[in-house]
Amino acid sequence: MKPANGQTIIQSFEQFSPKSYAVEGDKIGLQIGTLNKKVSKVMVALDVLEPVVDEAIEKEVDLIIAHHPIIFKPIKALRTDSTYGRTIEKLIKHDITVYAAHTNLDVAPGGVNDMMAEAIGLQDVDVLVETVNDPLKKLVVFVPEAQAADVREAIGEAGAGHIGNYSHCSFNSKGMGAFKPGDGADPFIGEQGEMEYVDEVKIESVFHESIEKKVLNAMKKAHPYEEVAYDLYEMASPGKVHGLGRVGYLEQALSLDDFVQRIKKAFDVKGVRVVGERDRQVKKVAVLGGDGNKYTSAALFKGADVYVTGDLYYHVAHDAMMEGLAMVDPGHNVEKIMKEGVRRKIKEFVDKNNYSTEVLVSTVHTDPFRFM
Incomplete structure (x- = not known):
């Protein structure tokens, strides 16, 4: 097994907590470092305070996913003789990336x-x-009959066709596809310069706009053609409210x-x-x-x-x-409940893809208040 790339981890996480869910002006996303690196250890934290960063350094963490952004207001100066400046300095010196999911994680279903x-x-x-409001869209894609089941399954697994308590919903109709491969084409069926007629299935399935990229990527990956014929339609039906x-x-x-x-x-x-x-x-x-x-x-x-x-x-x-x-x-600190919830989400992705990346939660207590 090998560790996951940071970008891959965050792409998966953003399927659960899309940036589009955030309140306007919220400081979310990549805040410090780079995601373009291998991540052996991820730590989920509520706050990125200096004791949390010290914990990350001790545990050799590569990526912190936090609920509260470490950079929320414009930085006029970054003095390393201040606690805040020293904290950021430690993150940079130890190559620890910080990613924040704030109001988008509040809004997300399951967040x-x-x-x-x-x-x-x-x-x-x-x-x-x-x-x-996450509006509904419809995907219409044309697939050779022999590969239709593969494409239906792929887009269903990506989230298309989820209606109420039902999943993988689609409407299918048969027809005849026609095309002529040109110079430079590498056709799955047919020969360059020759007209080809293929028994095809038109698959129609609805999905929410927030997962459009995921559905289209899954469809293209499962489809046998190098040039996929498909249409996207905006639906009059109301979308999902978050x-x-x-x-x-x-x-x-x-x-x-x-x-x-x-x-x-x-x-x-x-x-x-x-x-x-x-x-x-x-x-x-x-x-x-x-x-x-x-x-x-x-x-x-x-x-x-x-x-x-x-x-x-x-x-x-x-x-x-x-x-x-x-x-x-x-108290505000009860949002610490997110640490274990997000850990489970990231762990599911890591295990499903057989990555060796370890997922931890910060054990540092960050509530500034105590009852006397």
Whole structure:
């Protein structure tokens, strides 16, 4: 086995968490170093602080995939006698690449907010704040009848034809393909300068625009022709909506007091800040990782009984209290749940392709707050 290339790892990761899902202006993607290298060890981290970098150096990590960008504001000076400058210096000197997946990982299905909703035990989960519409497209491709099954399987495995609980959906019709190979052609069927007629299948299948590149690459790789005939159509049907936060239901209502105990256990925190009466009943829950102050109105609009988010402001809490919305602030650091979730995603890719790359999670505790 050999280690994976950094670019290959990130291309796979971005199928799960596309950059297009990020909120406008977010600082995501490659931040330090290069992805054009072999990666023997990947480490997943919430924050890229100096102790995390020291851990990466000790463990001989080649690539850090982080949730919070290390470069978020414009850098006016990079002084290596400051903690921040020294941290970046260490990364560069030890050839450690840093890649950040921030709001795109929050929005992604199966990303941070879905991980949090699952940890709480929410059911019938929906998006809290819609930010991205992933429109539907249709691929129409013409394939020799003998190779049609291979192409159908390839595009299905790439994600085309997923409708509800069904996968690999397609419509197929038979017809006659005609072509004449010209000078310089290397035809799979036929001879240069001779008209050729082939029994072909027209395969039609829908997919979401975010995976277009993956579907087309799979189709071209499986197709026998050197020049593939295909069409792409935009669909009138609505696409898939993605967004920040999640809203769902507890299996049974709990008192706010009991719900708080569930939150503390789910996110491994010793204390939380709470708005609302301890004995009030909560069943519909909104959750948003990180700073969710400006989305409190969305939680109210969705009819949530309680809103779980971090970094709550004093006056936001006052407004929620007057509107009758309970709130639980377990801190921004609960997004650490992403470390194990992302590790599993990268590990699946590594194992599937028989790479020797090792995938680790940072064990450094990066929450600046502690309860006394």
